[in-house]
Amino acid sequence: MGTRDIIAQLRQDITTASDAGDESTARRLREELSKALAESGDRSADSNGE
Incomplete structure (x- = not known):
């Protein structure tokens, strides 16, 4: 899995956990x-609104 895929998956997992109250x-x-x-050197999208 590439770095971008990992980052995207982490963001999705954060949303899921947050929505579940975890x-x-x-x-x-x-x-x-x-x-x-x-x-990855990509700090431009660090917050994701979280």
Whole structure:
């Protein structure tokens, strides 16, 4: 899976966890997303409205 695919999947998982009220998982996934964005060098889409 490519970096962009991983980032897209993390964003989807964050939304799913947040919608389900699972804030601890959403917080963990946001940290993973932040790391993935840093590794990819793409900080332009860091927030995703979360």
